[in-house]
Amino acid sequence: MEAIVLSAEWSPKPGFKLGSKDVEGKLSYLGSRVWRDPHLSIQDVKTPQIGDDEVLIEVKACGICGSDVHMAQPDADGYIYYPGLTAFPVVLGHEFSGVVVEAGGKAIDKRTGKRYQGGEAVCAEEMFWCSYCRPCADGYPNHCEALQEIGFSVDGAFTKYAVVNARYLWNLESLKKVYAAEEDLFTAGSLVEPASVAYNAVIERGGGIRVGDNVVILGGGPIGAAAAAILRRAGAANVILSETQRERAELGLRMGATHVVNPQKEDFAQRVLEITDGMGADLYLEATGLPHIVFPDIEKAIWEGKALNATVVIVARADAKIPATGEVFQVKRASIVGAQGHSGHGTFPRVISAMAAGMDMTPLCTRKISLRQVPEHIIMLRDDRKECKITALL
Numbered sequence: 001m002e003a004i005v006l007s008a009e010w011s012p013k014p015g016f017k018l019g020s021k022d023v024e025g026k027l028s029y030l031g032s033r034v035w036r037d038p039h040l041s042i043q044d045v046k047t048p049q050i051g052d053d054e055v056l057i058e059v060k061a062c063g064i065c066g067s068d069v070h071m072a073q074p075d076a077d078g079y080i081y082y083p084g085l086t087a088f089p090v091v092l093g094h095e096f097s098g099v100v101v102e103a104g105g106k107a108i109d110k111r112t113g114k115r116y117q118g119g120e121a122v123c124a125e126e127m128f129w130c131s132y133c134r135p136c137a138d139g140y141p142n143h144c145e146a147l148q149e150i151g152f153s154v155d156g157a158f159t160k161y162a163v164v165n166a167r168y169l170w171n172l173e174s175l176k177k178v179y180a181a182e183e184d185l186f187t188a189g190s191l192v193e194p195a196s197v198a199y200n201a202v203i204e205r206g207g208g209i210r211v212g213d214n215v216v217i218l219g220g221g222p223i224g225a226a227a228a229a230i231l232r233r234a235g236a237a238n239v240i241l242s243e244t245q246r247e248r249a250e251l252g253l254r255m256g257a258t259h260v261v262n263p264q265k266e267d268f269a270q271r272v273l274e275i276t277d278g279m280g281a282d283l284y285l286e287a288t289g290l291p292h293i294v295f296p297d298i299e300k301a302i303w304e305g306k307a308l309n310a311t312v313v314i315v316a317r318a319d320a321k322i323p324a325t326g327e328v329f330q331v332k333r334a335s336i337v338g339a340q341g342h343s344g345h346g347t348f349p350r351v352i353s354a355m356a357a358g359m360d361m362t363p364l365c366t367r368k369i370s371l372r373q374v375p376e377h378i379i380m381l382r383d384d385r386k387e388c389k390i391t392a393l394l
Contacts, residue, residue, distance in 0.1 A: 003045045003159035004374045006072055007089040008035040008080060021145070023087070027153055031071070031086035032319045036078045038071060038088075040375040045091065048155070048163040055116055055166050056102040057124075060186035062157045063095035063365070063391045064374065065194065066221060066289070067317065069381045071152070083319035085153055092374075093158030093392075094126040094151035097172060097189025107166035110349075111173060121172040123189040123352075124157075124164045125196075126150055127343040131167070142200070142341030158374055160394060170348045174356040183393065184362060190391055191226075191361040196342035196351045198226035201315040203234070204347060205339040206283050211235030214276045216301070217257070218294050219287035220248035222364050222389045223315055225255045227285050232256030233359055238275055242268060242294070247366075247386045254363055269300035280305020289316035292323060299328045310334040364389045 010025045012034045019029055028034045050056050070081035071092070080086070103116035128148040129141035136144050150156045150164070172189045179185040201223070202208070202215075209215060215236045217224045220243035232239050233256070241257040243249045249260040261271045272280060280301050288294055291314065302310050310332065314322075324336065342348065355361060367390045369377055377390050 001045060001047055001160040002042055002371060003091045003155075004093065004371065005041050005043045005045075005089050006038060006092050007041065008038040010034055011036040013079070027085070027087035029085050030083060032079055032081060032083040035080045035086060035088060036074070038074055038080050040072050040378060042372060042375065045155075045159065047161050050102055050104050050163050052104040053106040053166055054104050054163050055100050055107045055122075055169060057098040057122060057162050057164060058101050059096050059098040059157045059160060059162055059394050060182075061097050061190040061391055061393055062093040063190050063194070063389050064378055064381065065095055067152070068092050068378055070317070072378050073382050083317055085147060085149055087153040090152065091155035091159055092151050093156035094149065095190050095193045096157035096162070097121065097123040097186045097192070098157070098162070101161070103166070109166070109171055111171035116166065121176070121185060121189060122169045123172055123192045124150065124170070125168040125343050125348060126193055127341045128154065128165070128168060129343055139344060141343040158371060158392065170352060172352065174352060178356055178358070186393075187365050187368075187391055188355060188362050191364055191389070192348065192351055192355070193342065194222045194364070194389070195226045195230070195355070195361050196347045197315065198223045199230055199351050200342045200345070200347050201313050201339035202227050202231055202283060202285055204345050205337050206285070206311050206313040209234055209236055209283055212237045213282040214238045214240070214279060215283040215285070216240045216242065216272055216281040217252075217285045217287060218242045218298070219289070219316065220245065220252040221287060224285065224287040225252050225364055225388060226361060227287065228252050228256040229359055229361065231283075232258070233354065240272055240275055240281065245385045248388060251363060251366070251388055263297060268297040269304060272301045273305055276305070278306050280307045280310065282307060282310055284310060284312045286312060286314045287316050289318045290320070291318055292320045295323050299325055302332050302334050303328050308333045312336045313339050315339045365391045367391070368393050
């Protein structure tokens, strides 16, 4: 079967030292420090075999993530942009949904409490947590010490069949009442993963909001747009989206944003304060991946606003320093928190439940393509930000 494979050369930067979980020549938790000259290709790979607690899934839809783009994108020195866990070569693809083809004897469907029978529509977590290490035992699976990630360090879903342990699967049966057409169902199913990343960021890590709070989202990509939908549904009075791209700004308004600020044409902090009657925001989501550029504006809005206790959540991955001023966060009782992943805390089932109740994420998908078109679109997305989510239908 055909698969989209990313390869790269192991070439550590000067001064790089292997971490306790890194594997020489194969795997690193600091991808942008070791992987050079990435190359995308379409290769024939074998259909994977399942274990006793695993499920074979026929992939129906798989979205291109910004992580896919940054793993395949070299910087001026040839190193990949993506700073996180990577092991190459690997079949890309982690935002996917599909149909259960075969299930092992211990592959239990959490919806029914029984073994998967075959034919179930499912989606999957991207974080493959071990359940045995201290972070997992403490309830923090996104920070598993033995973490693997599908499409990053183990083969992913830009192919016909994928194997996933049943513990990471979620049944999509409840979405069938909303999406009668198969294409719509699986498109929606493939969006559960990025929507869960946004949910984890603003609700779990950011602490959520109270009805009537003001929020600011910096970056109108898939995570930012999904966060707009979640926060508006959670009761935010003003959902302010900072976005320079017209198409993404318009989509953000469709998803739930109440206002759009273009920081290239307007004073970001001034507009936030105008919209919130001088208060500023209770929650700021940094989803641009450009913290060194946007943080001065965030600080200005916090400093000049009347609100205390603002939380800044960093969800975009970037190998860049944050220019934070301690005095601002001390005087304003503000906080900076990091958000990684989407697993645990009931996030996936809550997102699926919200989608089944009418939180439509499918507008995020702005273009549908074939599997063989994936490499060219991953490259296209390096510079073209008009599209939000490009999804391969198999």
